[in-house]
Amino acid sequence: MANDFRFQDGVAVITGAASGIGTGLARKALSLNMRVVLADIQAEALNAFAKTLTGEVLAVPTDVSDPAAVEALAQRAWDTYGGVDLLFNNAGVMATGFIWEIEPERWQRSFGVNVFGILNGIRSFVPRMLKAGTPAHIVNTSSIGGFLPSPMMAPYSTTKFAVVGLTESLHGEMQILQAPIGVSLLAPGPVKTGIFDDPFGATVPPAAQQLVDILRTMLATQGLTPDEFAERVFTGINRGEFWLIPQPESLDALLRQRVENILAGRNPELPQL
Ligand SMILES: NC(=O)c1ccc[n+]([C@@H]2O[C@H](COP(=O)([O-])OP(=O)(O)OC[C@H]3O[C@@H](n4cnc5c(N)ncnc54)[C@H](O)[C@@H]3O)[C@@H](O)[C@H]2O)c1
Structure with missing residues (x-):
């Protein structure tokens, strides 16, 4: 795929770019000569990561749960580069514990980042992409946990299931409009990242x-590794x-x-780990 990526030389926006999968996506996009806009709520880590990169990089500290x-962020990307070809709605947070013991604030943060973060991305980027009328692609990150619910991490399961529904709806709407905007539902399996280290300092x-x-x-x-994972993601997008x-x-x-x-009416069993 080295020289035939669809959006080679284009512009990529990556949320949750200060750590883990986002860093691999950023390095891969830069290796394809893309200009890259990095967004994350952890401003210091984001700016430090941006300094490690070579190429055209714009770091924009952003809380994706804030519309x-x-x-x-979208306006900044358009003002700076005149358009966006590839949007990764990647930011996400984990929350664990018994459903009834997890504080309402953590539930809200899970929905705020994992679901509304993606919705905010769609609301701000899709109209601009539609107006531009040029090919573009949106990748929304769920998880294998968006297909396989797990006890003790209900905020994660419920939000990642929601991302699957939201993203299939978005895909259908792009088809209705016959828009040149591709959509992908990204469901990572295990990737070596900081997903269990809460950026807001919450403990397990x-x-x-x-x-x-x-x-x-x-x-x-x-x-x-995030780099191995990013390689597969870009191949799938292509x-x-x-x-x-x-x-x-x-x-x-x-x-x-x-x-x-489900089809046989058998009750769920505890996942085997
Ligand atoms: N690592 C895995 O094994 C795995 C598996 C399945 C799905 N995922 C998903 O992949 C995505 C990336 O996670 P990761 O594994 O790289 O974890 P990570 O914790 O290393 O990176 C997530 C990044 O999102 C940022 N973030 C959190 N809240 C934010 C907010 N409100 N606004 C902007 N940025 C915010 C964090 O600061 C962090 O830099 C997440 O959606 C995660 O749920 C990861």
Whole structure:
């Protein structure tokens, strides 16, 4: 894919770009000679990361849960580069614990970042892309957890399920309009990132500690690096894949089992980790 990426030399916007998957996407976009707009709520980490990069980079500290901030991000991208070809709605947060013990503020933050963050991206970027009328692509990040719900991380499960529905709707609406805007639902499996280190300093409740320890170990031992992961993501975008599932081995068998259980009316079983 080295020299035939559809949006080679174009402009990419990446939210949640100060850490993890966002950093891999940024490096990959720059390697394709794209100009890159990086957004993250962690301003210091974002600016520090931007300094490590070579190429045309604009860092815009942004809280994606704030519609005005995302609108300002879009305006900044258009003012600076005249358009956006590729939008990664990538920012996301994890929250664990028993449903009834997780503070309402954490529930709200989960929906604010994981769902409204993406909605804000759609609201600010899609009208501008439609007006431009040129080919563009939007990647919304869910998770394999958006297909396979898990106890002890309900804010994550519910928001990532919502992202699947939101993104399929967006794809359908682009088809209705016959717009030149492609859409992908990105569902990562394990990637070595800081997803279990809450950027707002929230700690893991004791009831969820064992699960989080297992998942942290899974990321460390089985996870792709952000750069390996980004390589697969860009290949999928180039192929125009809606279902962007770079690690199907983490999803397929379990999803098939889930759907068969639902169709057969079998009650859910506890996920085996
Ligand atoms: N790492 C995995 O194994 C994995 C698996 C499935 C899905 N994902 C998803 O991939 C995406 C990227 O996560 P990651 O694994 O790189 O985690 P990460 O924690 O390393 O990076 C997420 C980034 O999002 C930023 N962020 C959080 N709230 C924000 C806000 N309000 N506004 C702007 N930025 C904000 C954080 O500051 C952080 O830099 C997330 O949506 C996550 O749910 C990750």
